[in-house]
Amino acid sequence: MHSKSNNTRASSVYNNVSWETHWPDYNPVNYTAPSVLKNPDWADPDIGSFSPRFNSLDGPVDRRSHEGDYSIQDGRPLNPRGRTGLNGRGLLGRWGPNHAADPIVTRWKRDSSGKNVFHAVSKRPVLQFVSIKRKDCGEWAIPGGMVDPEELVSLTLQREFSEEALNCLQASLEERKNIHERISKLFSSPGFQVYKGYVDDPRNTDNSWMETVAVNFHDETGDSVSELPLEAGDDAGQVSWHDVDSSQPLYASHSLFLQRVAEERQAHW
Numbered sequence: 001m002h003s004k005s006n007n008t009r010a011s012s013v014y015n016n017v018s019w020e021t022h023w024p025d026y027n028p029v030n031y032t033a034p035s036v037l038k039n040p041d042w043a044d045p046d047i048g049s050f051s052p053r054f055n056s057l058d059g060p061v062d063r064r065s066h067e068g069d070y071s072i073q074d075g076r077p078l079n080p081r082g083r084t085g086l087n088g089r090g091l092l093g094r095w096g097p098n099h100a101a102d103p104i105v106t107r108w109k110r111d112s113s114g115k116n117v118f119h120a121v122s123k124r125p126v127l128q129f130v131s132i133k134r135k136d137c138g139e140w141a142i143p144g145g146m147v148d149p150e151e152l153v154s155l156t157l158q159r160e161f162s163e164e165a166l167n168c169l170q171a172s173l174e175e176r177k178n179i180h181e182r183i184s185k186l187f188s189s190p191g192f193q194v195y196k197g198y199v200d201d202p203r204n205t206d207n208s209w210m211e212t213v214a215v216n217f218h219d220e221t222g223d224s225v226s227e228l229p230l231e232a233g234d235d236a237g238q239v240s241w242h243d244v245d246s247s248q249p250l251y252a253s254h255s256l257f258l259q260r261v262a263e264e265r266q267a268h269w
């Protein structure tokens with residue numbers, strides 16, 4: 001159910017995706033991964049034994065969509081972007097929206113004498129962002145992750161960055177404190193909210209989908225996060241600074257987020 005098979009599946013329903021379109025023969029595959037059915041704390045139980053309060057704050061779990069109210073059919077929420085070719089939850093834990101947050105940490109690319117690097121064609125300054133290589137599919141991505149129940153998005157942004165790009169989960173208490181001190185100034189700045197809504201994630205199904213809040217934290221002077229040693233952790237296999245450039249393929253909707261950052265900062269894209 002990873003990106004390749006999922007892309008094939010998505011393209012076969014690409015032209016007939018809306019729920020408004022009458023499609024009596026539509027017969028999606030039903031799949032929920034065994035890891036989800038085992039009832040881990042990040043997943044809902046199966047529908048039947050369980051009737052969540054959709055479109056609401058359901059106890060600690062936020063089942064509201066950034067896209068507005070979604071419909072429910074036969075007790076199941078319907079993906080607001082339409083059919084995907086798969087029903088059930090696939091690899092996702094929650095019925096309906098699965099909320100994530102994406103921290104986009106940027107700096108200006110500089111040469112060895114510390115001067116900004118300009119792109120030869122666009123003549124614009126080049127931005128760099130912290131990118132991780134996802135272990136699940138091998139694609140480069142923003143080091144984002146799921147918002148825990150009752151967690152503030154501002155905390156998720158900083159926590160996921162610390163876990164995936166600085167490997168704080170493997171760090172000693174002392175090192176963790178140090179990491180926290182070094183990054184909290186950047187992360188407590190308001191940042192630039194780049195995107196809030198549905199993500200075109202390969203795990204999406206007819207009944208479960210990813211949504212995110214993507215925020216850009218920019219190290220203008222290059223002396224805060226830029227100086228921290230990057231180390232991949234948790235669901236990241238590698239981590240490095242990458243040039244922000246339209247030719248770099250990225251996971252899910254992440255290119256769109258980077259394009260917006262480049263536009264906002266008048267950087268090369």
Ligand code: RP5
Nearest residue numbers: 100144145146199201210212
């Ligand atoms: C994407 O999946 C989001 O944009 C975010 O980057 C990521 C969250 O999922 P995990 O990294 O926790 O798998 O849709």
Ligand code: MG
Nearest residue numbers: 144145160234
């Ligand atoms: Mg994570």
Ligand code: MG
Nearest residue numbers: 143144145235
């Ligand atoms: Mg992640």
